[in-house]
Amino acid sequence: MAVAEEKTSPETTEKSWHGIVLQTLKRNDIHLVPYVPDRVLTPLIKSLHADSFFTTFATAREEEAVGIVSGAWMGGMRSAVLMQTSGFATLANVLASLAIPYQIPLIMFVSERGTLGEFNYGQSLVCRTMRPVLDSLAMEYHTATRLDEFEFIVDRSIKQALTTQAPVALILSPLLTGGKVFDK
Amino acid sequence: MNSDTSARNTKVMNRFDLTSRLVAKLKHEEAVIGGIGNTNFDLWAAGHRPQNFYMLGSMGLAFPIALGVALAQPDRRVFALEGDGSLLMQLGSLSTIATLAPKNLTMVVMDNGIYQITGAQPTPGSAVADIVAIAVASGVGRSSWAADEDDFERLIEASMSAAGPTLIGVRIDDKPGTGTTRRDPVQIRERFMHGMGVREPL
Numbered sequence: 001m002a003v004a005e006e007k008t009s010p011e012t013t014e015k016s017w018h019g020i021v022l023q024t025l026k027r028n029d030i031h032l033v034p035y036v037p038d039r040v041l042t043p044l045i046k047s048l049h050a051d052s053f054f055t056t057f058a059t060a061r062e063e064e065a066v067g068i069v070s071g072a073w074m075g076g077m078r079s080a081v082l083m084q085t086s087g088f089a090t091l092a093n094v095l096a097s098l099a100i101p102y103q104i105p106l107i108m109f110v111s112e113r114g115t116l117g118e119f120n121y122g123q124s125l126v127c128r129t130m131r132p133v134l135d136s137l138a139m140e141y142h143t144a145t146r147l148d149e150f151e152f153i154v155d156r157s158i159k160q161a162l163t164t165q166a167p168v169a170l171i172l173s174p175l176l177t178g179g180k181v182f183d184k
Numbered sequence: 185m186n187s188d189t190s191a192r193n194t195k196v197m198n199r200f201d202l203t204s205r206l207v208a209k210l211k212h213e214e215a216v217i218g219g220i221g222n223t224n225f226d227l228w229a230a231g232h233r234p235q236n237f238y239m240l241g242s243m244g245l246a247f248p249i250a251l252g253v254a255l256a257q258p259d260r261r262v263f264a265l266e267g268d269g270s271l272l273m274q275l276g277s278l279s280t281i282a283t284l285a286p287k288n289l290t291m292v293v294m295d296n297g298i299y300q301i302t303g304a305q306p307t308p309g310s311a312v313a314d315i316v317a318i319a320v321a322s323g324v325g326r327s328s329w330a331a332d333e334d335d336f337e338r339l340i341e342a343s344m345s346a347a348g349p350t351l352i353g354v355r356i357d358d359k360p361g362t363g364t365t366r367r368d369p370v371q372i373r374e375r376f377m378h379g380m381g382v383r384e385p386l
Contacts, residue, residue, distance in 0.1 A: 067251075076381075
């Protein structure tokens with residue numbers, strides 16, 4: 001199936017991390033993708049906007065995006081949210097009061113900043129809060145570091161979230177994406 | 185715009201009464217999202233419907249949740265009931281809604297200028313901010329204050345055939361909510377999904 005899709009979508013034939021996300025979202029019928037942007041996520045956001053399969057737009061805050069996809073799920077539409085590490089740090093309340101207790105299959109892609117070459121001290125500090133929050137809520141999460149296993153992680157995690165009605169966070173490591181580096 | 189709140193000519197109404205008036209108008213399985221606390225307590229008290237969703241936390245997300253439902257089901261009318269204090273937490277959502285411009289979304293802001301449920305402390309905006317003016321400036325052009333109960337009902341009716349999202353501001357008194365929602369999030373979500381026609385009961 002992936003091969004057939006590649007033939008019809010030449011712009012995503014390269015096996016890039018963002019091409020894999022786009023194709024895997026599509027294959028799992030995930031249409032709605034609100035986000036708070038991140039430099040690393042830019043190629044993914046661009047390709048989502050360029051593909052009429054997706055309804056994708058920026059929200060003012062990450063928890064707003066979580067509210068939107070929660071409503072969409074209850075209305076019968078599958079969704080995923082894109083954000084960066086510092087955005088995830090704003091979500092503890094909405095995870096604990098909406099996504100988890102109401103059993104919403106919230107699928108989050110978190111571009112990881114704050115490690116492996118971070119240049120902003122605040123980013124490195126806020127990054128350290130992410131996994132303890134996920135652990136304290138006993139949430140499913142994976143840190144994706146390798147392209148060869150990325151599609152497996154994304155596809156299986158989406159399916160698990162939907163079938164178990166539980167949130168999942170997919171942390172996109174700089175090892176996968178290249179991250180953001182100090183360039184000026 | 186004059187933001188002198190003492191100059192308002194809008195009648196001070198009651199949340200439960202307005203909520204009951206809204207619910208009485210619903211004939212087509214319209215969705216209603218009740219914000220945290222009193223807003224959903226009064227929605228519950230107005231008579232439970234499977235198309236009602238009650239928030240038990242995540243203050244400020246009634247409009248975003250309603251936007252999600254509206255996007256998923258463009259043929260269904262979606263109402264959202266939110267308090268002024270809650271909306272102040274998520275003003276950015278008004279711009280998102282204005283940009284996406286769903287035709288099937290009606291937002292009601294119950295504005296008493298206080299955090300009634302925590303001890304009636306004034307909100308930071310109570311003496312200076314105009315929620316409807318904020319909504320207009322955020323891009324939600326169909327935003328207006330309801331002058332009284334009849335005007336509220338007229339605005340609700342008008343919203344149902346509007347070409348874009350509508351926001352209705354209502355000034356309300358300082359009364360607490362009338363009922364208490366059963367705090368069972370899984371059942372609330374499941375019943376709501378049945379009400380939305382997304383699932384059948386087991």
